Amino acid sequence: MTATPLLKVTDLAIEFSTPQGRVRAVDGISFDVYENETLGIVGESGCGKTVTGLSLLGLIPSPPGRIAAGSIELAGRNLAKLDEAAMREVRGGEISMIFQEPMTALNPVFTVASQMTDVIIRHKGLTRAQARREAIDMLGKVGIPAPARRLDDYPHQMSGGMRQRVMIAMALACGPKLLVADEPTTALDVTTQAQVIELIGQLQREFRMAVILITHDLGVVAETCQRALVMYCGRIAEQAQIEPLFRSPRHPYTHGLLDSIPRIRDQRLTQLPTIAGRVPDLLNLPPGCRFADRCTRAQEDCRTAEPELTQAGQSAFACYHPIGHQPAEPVA
């Protein structure tokens, strides 16, 4: 891609101090996000995907956490170096975030109206009456029926799906360039999840914003993203466009993850494929590849040095013994 990226993350490392020592939850990851694009970040719990998302908005709780290295450039400005006051302008303005649990992300003691107008007044400098009109407009856009009436509801008066819509409305109220969505549909039922996914896609097209979708659900990624990063243990295992990533995964972890999803099949299997073992302890990482102990393709070299993320063909992957060979260059 030749266009300049909207967001450029370079060698980002995020560290937490724990009583047992320092832990690198994210350890040297780099990726770009382009305007109007949806990038998926997938991985299992503890892989660092949420921490990565939080760091983009300067929301890493500090202490115990801190950005230990790397840069986060949004349209040329390094967010990792901004102070809290400057970051507050970015947050909710240029970058917004929606969270997994709308009940805990919304304040239960304020009405939707007061929470939404606060954001709009702060970032757009409108009067309360103008902000209220914008809020009603936004609630209508996210599909809340009778928005003028629901605006004065408290969060508990709404269903889970509606609360998630309110959160999306709040996040988009100031027209952000980038939306970070952390497991936005995980707490929702499948039929509601389908509605919310549809809504995010539709709003993205309307506002031409970039979306980073953080999720453990590969099905959601396949249906919504153009590109995805697969994270394992704080590192990027593989990064590619959706098609090659799902059709011909190169990293054995991506392959294992795709294989072990229970999916509706024509024939019932007697055994589901699994990934043996479990994720290593971040405090006590193996010397070589972090996935080596669970990998069926691991050899001697995997246990000595950690593989770097390298581009080959359509994907970038961090593996010495990737699955499949690149097809020979077609003769033009």
Add this chain to the structure above:
Amino acid sequence: MSEAAPLLQVDGLRKYFPVRGGLFRRVVAQVRAVDDVTLQLRRGQTFGLVGESGCGKSTLGRSIIRLQEPTGGRVLLDGTDITRLGRQALLPYRRRMQMIFQDPYASLSPRRTVAQTLREPLDIHQIGTPKEREHQVSQLLDVVGMSARVLNRYPHEFSGGQRQRIGIARALSLKPDLIVADEPVSALDVSVQSQILNLIADLQREHGIAFLFIAHDLAVIQHVSDVVGVMYLGKLVEVADATALYSSPKHPYTRALMSAIPQPEPGSGRQRIMLEGDVPSPMNPPSGCPFHTRCPDAMAKCAELTPQFTNLGSERSPHAVSCHLYGHDS
């Protein structure tokens, strides 16, 4: 008793929760969590119960093994009505029915070691001598793929997947005929989830245990079930063999549910049936068919008449659907 008699027979089971309010805390309404559910489960088979949150699937599971007292209807275990048995009389039956819970963090006592947790059921039901019990506890861990070295550890020292293994070992300790598994894998990561699903399948094959497997994930349900029941607002709306249900779902709700699952196949280009709105409140369920408010195929009579079950399958392999689209009276 004929050979075909089911291990578990549930007849018109109901569980209503009273809603109290007003000055004198009078009952002002009822939440119909489970409303007239009938199902059968044969020995060694798995009945998969699927539905969205609040549809009453967990309450149904808990009412069957009487962790909650049913409001009406009957539960028969091996032909014996256990619905009204007193505490003492229930004890021998309770031993034959165990439960695996969703949250492996909340369902194990944090103050008990693995050995204590696994021993408790054996002590309560006085199985074997204390020496034998000790031996059995180590064996249980072996069965679920854990080492006896962990016996003196506490739950917080384990990962979610390992805790779920301990929960399964506890359910197995009394050699039950029936296990109610309530969302046993939904709190786990996919790679661990498949390990636990395989373990459950192995145990079922080896020990011939019948499972009532409750989940919201249709793919998980397909993987484990012989028969599947789809629940909506306290009622079963479709019950069929897993093969029949997945190859040709009949009820509009089942179809919408299936089409809503995001598929890990880019560009699968499926047509999604988008349901409008939210699930109505079980305190005030819609008249007629409970699904008519969201149903893309709703007709005028759906709001008035409650649909009855119609068998669209054969005598041997029934495919029961409760929907006016298939009724005989149309």
